[in-house]
Each structure stands twice: as C-alpha cells, then as structure tokens.
Amino acid sequence: MLRSPEWFIAWRYLWASRKERFIAIIASFSFLGIVLGVATLILVMSVMNGFREELVSRVIGFNGHLLLSEGEKLNQVFDVQTKVEKISGIKYTAPLVQKQILITSEKEACGALVQGVTPEVLKKRPLISDNLIEGDVQTFSKEENQIMIGSGLARKLNVHVGDKLKLTTPQMNLTAFGSFPKTKFFKLAAIFKSGMYEYDQNFSFISLKASQKLFSLEDSVSALEIFVEDPDDMENIKAAIREKFPFFYIHDWQHVNEKFFSTLEVQKNIMFLILMLIVLVAAFNIISCLMMLVKDKTKDIAILQALGANRSFILRIFFYVGSFIGVFGALVGTGIGLLLSYRLDRIRLFLESISGYKLFREEIYFLAHLPSKVNLDQALLVCALAIILSVLATWYPARKASRLNPIEGLRYE
Numbered sequence: 211m212l213r214s215p216e217w218f219i220a221w222r223y224l225w226a227s228r229k230e231r232f233i234a235i236i237a238s239f240s241f242l243g244i245v246l247g248v249a250t251l252i253l254v255m256s257v258m259n260g261f262r263e264e265l266v267s268r269v270i271g272f273n274g275h276l277l278l279s280e281g282e283k284l285n286q287v288f289d290v291q292t293k294v295e296k297i298s299g300i301k302y303t304a305p306l307v308q309k310q311i312l313i314t315s316e317k318e319a320c321g322a323l324v325q326g327v328t329p330e331v332l333k334k335r336p337l338i339s340d341n342l343i344e345g346d347v348q349t350f351s352k353e354e355n356q357i358m359i360g361s362g363l364a365r366k367l368n369v370h371v372g373d374k375l376k377l378t379t380p381q382m383n384l385t386a387f388g389s390f391p392k393t394k395f396f397k398l399a400a401i402f403k404s405g406m407y408e409y410d411q412n413f414s415f416i417s418l419k420a421s422q423k424l425f426s427l428e429d430s431v432s433a434l435e436i437f438v439e440d441p442d443d444m445e446n447i448k449a450a451i452r453e454k455f456p457f458f459y460i461h462d463w464q465h466v467n468e469k470f471f472s473t474l475e476v477q478k479n480i481m482f483l484i485l486m487l488i489v490l491v492a493a494f495n496i497i498s499c500l501m502m503l504v505k506d507k508t509k510d511i512a513i514l515q516a517l518g519a520n521r522s523f524i525l526r527i528f529f530y531v532g533s534f535i536g537v538f539g540a541l542v543g544t545g546i547g548l549l550l551s552y553r554l555d556r557i558r559l560f561l562e563s564i565s566g567y568k569l570f571r572e573e574i575y576f577l578a579h580l581p582s583k584v585n586l587d588q589a590l591l592v593c594a595l596a597i598i599l600s601v602l603a604t605w606y607p608a609r610k611a612s613r614l615n616p617i618e619g620l621r622y623e
Contacts, residue, residue, distance in 0.1 A: 216523060220530035223503060236499040241539045243492025248543025248596045249550065251485040252589050256551035258478040259588075260581030262471065268406040269467055271337030272413075274304065274435030275444060277461045278451065283430040290434055290455070297450045299439050304331040305431040307421035312378040312391075313359070313414065315367040322363055324377065324414045326421020326431075332358075334437075338402045338415075345371040345400030354420045356399035362411035364401045373398045377416075379425060394424055405579070489596045492539070493603035496532050500607030504528060504614075511614050525612035529604050536600020544593040554582040 224237070284290065287305045294303050307326030312319060329351030333339050339347050343361055349371075350356045357375055359367075369375065375396050382389040396416060404410055422428065438447055444462050451460055464471070504511070511524055550557065558580050562568060 214526075216526040217530055220527050220534070223507065223527070223531050224534060232502075236495065236502065237535060240492055240495035240499050241535050243495055244489060244536055244539030244596055244600065245543040245546065247485060247488030247492055248540050248592055249547035250488065251482065251592050252544060252547025252584075253550050253554070253582075254481050254485060255478070255588050255592070256547075256582045256584050257554065257580070258474065258481065259585055260583035262474050262478075263583050264581040265406075265474075266471075268337060268404060268409070269463055270441055271335060272404060272406065272409055273463060273466075274306070275438045275441050275463050276436035276448070276451070277306075277433045277459075277466075278436060278455065279433035279459045279461075280457075281459065282432075283427060284433055285430050287429070287431050287434060293454055294434065294436060294451060297447060297454075299447045301437045301439055302334070303437070304328065304435045305418060306433050306435045307418060307425065307427060308432045309379065309421070309425055311414075313363070313367060314376040314378065315369045315373065318367045320363070320366050322359070322414050323412050324416055324421065326416055326418045326424075328418050331435075332415065337404050341402050341404055342400050343403050345398070347400065350399040350415070351417075353397070354417050355394070355396050357396035357414055357416050358400040358402060359398065359414040360410035360412065361401055361403040362407065363414060364398075366411070369398055371398050371401065377424065381426060392424070392426075394420075396420075486595070489599055493536070493599040496535055496600055496603045497607055499535070500528055500532050500604060501610070503531065504607055504611040507611075508614060511611055515614075521612040524614075525608045528608035528611045532604025532608065533601055536604065537597050540593045540596035540600065543596065544589055547592075548584060548589060551582050551584045555580050 225234075278284070278290070278294065284305075291303050291305065294300065304327060307324075309324055311322055311324045313322050329347060332347055332350070338358075344364075345358070350358050357377070359369075359375075364370070367375070375398055377394050377396055379392045381392045383392045402410070416424070418431070422431070436447075436451075438444055441463065444464075448460055448462065451458070514524060
C-alpha cells in the first residue's frame with residue numbers, strides 16, 4: 211500500500227506547498243486534536259482507575275470486609291465468633307468497639323472515632339502496622355492505657371509519642387456533685403499514616419479491654435469484624451451468616467461505601483464522554499480539512515480522471531490523507547497518554563517543585579499521592595474509537611472527491 215501511486219499522491223498532499231499552507235494548518239490542528247483528546251482521555255481514565263483501586267485497597271486494609279452486629283451492641287461475642295469462623299471462605303474475625311469521642315491534649319481538643327481492638331488484629335493490618343511514623347505496635351500492646359492515633363489527628367492535637375491524652379465519652383457518670391462525662395487518660399504509644407486523609411485525620415485505636423471499660427460494655431462489643439478470602443465475592447458468605455444469624459445486621463464494605471464508589475464510577479463515565487468530544491471535534495476538523503483539500507485539488511482530480519483513474523483510485527487518495535491524520539494522531543496520543551500515566555506522580559512532584567504550589571491536596575482527594583493505574587484494554591479501546599471516528603470522518607470527503615465530474619474540473623482551464 212505504501213508504494214502505491216494513491217499513497218504517493220496522498221503523501222504529497224499531506225506536505226502542502228506554500229500556496230496550500232492554510233490547509234496544512236487545519237490538518238495540523240486536526241492531528242493535534244486527535245493527539246490531545248486520546249492522550250487526555252487515557253490519562254484521566256488511568257487516574258480514575260488508580261484512584262478507585264487505591265481507595266478500595268485502603269478501605270479494605272483499614273476495616274473488615276463484613277460487620278456483624280445486633281444493633282447498639284453485640285452480646286455473647288465469643289459464641290458468635292466461633293460459629294462465624296467455621297464458615298468456609300472466612301479468613302479471621304475480630305471483636306470491635308467503635309464509638310465517637312472527644313480527645314484532649316494539653317493544647318488542643320477535637321472529636322474523633324475510636325476503635326477498640328486487640329493488638330493481634332492491628333498486626334494483621336499492614337496498612338496501619340507497616341505505616342507507623344512514631345512508636346510501635348509492641349508499645350501499644352504492653353499496657354491497657356495506650357492509644358494509637360492518625361498523623362492528621364496528632365498534628366491537630368500537637369502531640370507526639372509519650373504524651374498524655376484525655377478521652378471523653380458521651381456517657382455520663384453520676385456523682386454526688388451531679389452528672390459528668392466519663393473520661394480516662396491514655397498514653398500515646400504510636401502514630402500511623404495510612405495515606406488515607408480521612409482515616410489519618412479522624413481515627414484512633416485503643417485496646418479492646420480498655421474500650422469495653424471506657425464505654426461500660428462489660429463483655430459486649432459494637433460489632434464483629436469479618437475478614438474474608440475474596441473481598442469481591444461475599445454473597446455466599448453473607449448467605450451462610452444469615453442462615454446462622456437471621457436477626458443480625460450484616461454490612462459489607464461495598465454496601466458501606468456504595469454511594470462513594472458509585473459516584474466515582476459516574477464521574478469516570480462522564481469524563482470519558484466529555485473527553486471523547488475532543489476526539490469528535492478533531493474528527494470534524496478532518497472533514498473540514500479534506501473538504502477544503504478536495505476543493506483545492508479539483509483540477510488535479512480532473513486530470514487524474516482524464517488519464518484513466520477510476521473513482522476508487524481517487525477515493526483512496528483522500529481516504530489515505532484523512533486516515534493518516536487520524537491513525538497517526540491516535541497512535542501518538544496513545545503513546546503520550548501511556549507515558550504520562552506511568553510517570554504521573556513524578557511529573558506532579560516536578561511541577562510542584564518548580565511552581566511552589568501544591569497541585570494535589572490530601573484533604574480534598576483523601577490520598578497522600580496522585581494514583582494512576584493503566585488499563586491497557588481501555589487504552590486500546592480509546593485508540594480504536596479515535597481511529598474509527600477518524601476513518602468515518604474521512605469517508606464522506608473522499609467519496610465526494612471520487613464523484614467529481616472531470617469536465618467541470620477542467621472547464622475553466
């Protein structure tokens with residue numbers, strides 16, 4: 211094909227002379243439009259994929275896959291735990307106390323969510339135990355009055371490991387002088403940074419026994435956390451749990467975060483449609499470019515027809531011109547999009563170091579870094595759609611050129 215006379219003529223038309231510079235400019239804009247649209251679309255889709263995957267991994271790494279409760283509290287937790295752990299597909303379970311509290315340091319005070327867990331459970335959560343910026347899990351497990359908090363919470367309270375913190379609960383203590391909120395002092399044993407802004411700003415951990423005493427739960431807990439082998443397929447496990455505990459409440463991580471992840475999916479689809487419009491506009495530019503080229507080359511077309519060129523020969527010339535712009539633009543755009551997606555966070559850090567402005571704020575996006583996950587299937591789909599649109603845009607002007615009357619083209623020559 212590349213050695214055919216049609217391709218030779220098409221190639222000459224692509225590199226326009228000075229008289230046809232305006233057509234060349236339109237063709238360049240069409241090419242750049244395809245490149246920009248495809249590259250941007252692949253980049254945005256990669257960011258959305260990475261954002262979702264990062265959030266899912268952190269949500270699962272921070273909380274149990276399932277929460278089993280009776281309501282306000284779960285009684286006879288040991289019996290429930292024993293029965294649940296016999297169900298196939300369950301990795302392990304952990305009693306959980308979760309309540310809202312007020313944490314007070316020497317200088318500051320703020321609300322937070324406290325979880326009462328065993329040290330063994332914390333060690334099984336690498337998102338926390340492997341991301342300690344101060345202290346360690348061993349210190350947390352030595353004594354009952356130890357507390358672990360997120361880095362954002364530590365920053366708000368202006369505290370470090372070894373400092374004393376006062377925890378105040380909504381429960382009231384009746385004394386001879388009236389009712390007062392129940393309080394207890396804890397020593398800060400460790401500070402974690404999970405990379406999830408919301409968790410680092412609001413979460414704290416104390417031992418299970420300390421939380422039961424603090425909230426007067428005796429041997430009860432808030433719920434039973436359940437960790438499963440396959441987080442994406444829990445329907446069979448939920449059905450088995452319901453069979454054993456028909457009157458209990460079961461919440462899975464997908465249901466708890468359903469609105470959040472549904473919103474992400476909607477945003478991803480909307481961004482795809484919006485950015486695909488850039489490619490569509492570029493395709494229309496190809497139509498405009500080819501229509502102008504056909505009008506400009508009417509004499510050439512007439513001469514070729516007079517020399518014996520048939521309609522399909524003329525059609526292929528202009529089809530190759532438009533297809534080259536679209537196909538080459540889509541391939542270049544795909545390459546740029548993939549390159550930017552793989553190096554996105556490094557590019558962000560470089561731009562931030564030059565500008566001195568923070569482009570990615572943790573408090574807005576919930577993550578400490580800009581995630582990106584390239585899906586090659588999606589990238590190929592975007593590239594294919596861009597090529598298809600470009601080829602379709604090329605067809606009408608090419609067909610129009612092939613149907614020109616040679617007599618009309620040579621009438622005034």
